[in-house]
Amino acid sequence: MxxxxxxxxxxxxxxxxxxLRADIWMVSGCEDHQTSADVSNTATFQLPDSAGRAGGACTAALLNVLYEDEKTPWERHSFAQVMDSMRANLRKKGFSQVPQLSSTRPIDMNDKFHIVPEDLPGIRRAVLVGINYRGQKGELRGCHNDVFNMYNYLQDYHGFQDADITVLVDDGDHGQPTKANILAAYHNVVRQSRAGDAIFLHFSGHGTKVRDQNGDEDDGYDEAMVPLDFKQSGLILDDDLYDIFVKGLPAGVHVVAVCDCCHSGTIMDLPYVFKANGEYRRMEIEDAFDFNKILKLxxxxxxxxxxxxxxxxxxxxxxxxxx
Structure with a gap:
């Protein structure tokens, strides 16, 4: 310096x-300018005990790689291999989406990929959100399946307990994925977490872009999650996620997020990025990132x-x- x-x-x-107190990184299924993709049959991704046929391409592609990795735990994929394998899986199915990894700190892409670091001693909590928007225009079919497939993986291989997993899906049997409920779940998991704990976040549903209102977006748009009641309550902006997690979490908390929705590349507003487009060999500083957000911390x-x-x-x- x-x-x-x-x-x-x-x-x-x-x-x-x-x-940037917490260690946060996020896998998204596409770049900000791209829409996400759905698959009609997740069995084509060789997922064990798939919860249903339809699903998000990002979730299915990632789980395919992770399950393959579990077959040889002594020979884990690197971060770069996981991202590149996701892209290869998507291309085989005819999808053009570019998976993206973003983080609060630069990850060595040659390091072994992990959901929870092996030496992390604390509680493992998860918030899993899947929205099919039943009865609404733009209804989806596979977002519930994405959540339950991810739920099974977290329990089977990473020791997440039922009591520590919050599930919000619009199926009538779980908590409704309204804006208030999603934000409450996010705030709650932050409030509960201490150094040594791990958080896993998964969102499967619609994403969108809206005009930026506070001047912190280089392209003039905020990325946003679309909750079930968006018509009445509005969207969950990237600014909201940044405030809750980047600004709110204490040091020593490890966070992994998977965002399977349109325009999700920078939906947590994290400064470092790796795009699986064949051009990146390491994480780079995101050109569009507003560093005033960091300086204000x-x-x-x-x-x-x-x-x-x-x-x-x-x-x-x-x-x-x-x-």
């Missing part, structure tokens, strides 16, 4: 534990100085700090 003067360096070092007197640096200096600072 040679481009910072000593006063700025001290302010940065003093405040950096408050920035730095409290105290250092905040004013760092804010004055501007976005370009902020990006260089992030590269130095997290390289």
């Amino acid at each position: 040679g481009f910072l003067n000593e006063q700025e360096r001290q302010a940065f070092e003093q405040n950096k534990p408050q920035a 730095f409290g105290g007197k250092g905040n004013t100085m760092i804010m004055k640096m501007g976005t370009n200096v902020a990006k260089n600072m992030m590269k130095q700090f997290f390289k």
Whole structure:
């Protein structure tokens, strides 16, 4: 960080534990400009005991890779191999979607892929949301199946317990995936979590893009999840997810999210990205990321100085700090 003067360096070092405190990364089924894809029969992805025929292509492609990985646990896939294998699975089925991995900190793509780090001693919690929008325009068929397929995988291979998994699906038997219920579940899992705990998030449903209202999006649009009652209650924006998880979680919490919906590439507004398009060999800083969000997490007197640096200096600072 040679481009910072000593006063700025001290302010940065003093405040950096408050920035990006949790270890968060997300797998999305497509880039922001793409729509997601559905499959009519998830059995074609060789999923064991599939909950139903229809499902999201992202969820099915990821689970296919993860189940294959469980056959040889002594020889795990790397992050790059998982993402590239997802893309290969999708291309074999005729889909053009590009899976994307984003994170709060740069992941070494040669490291072994994991849902929960082996040395993490705490409680494992999950929030799984699947919305078919029954009776509404744009009704889907496979989002419930995605949730139950993921539920089975988490229990069978990662030790998640029933009491620690919140399921919201519009099937009449579980909690309804309304905006209020989804946000309450997210806030609750953050409130419960302590250092050493793990959180798994899964959303399968509609996603969309809306005009950005606070000027923090380079392309002028916010990405958003579409809850069951969106007509009455509105959307869940990327800004909402950022505030809940990136700003809300304490240090030492490990979060993995899978977002199987349209326009979901940067739906958690995380600064580092790997796209399985054959061009990325490592994680890069997302060009469209608003680094003012990170700088605003730095409290105290250092905040004013760092804010004055501007976005370009902020990006260089992030590269130095997290390289």
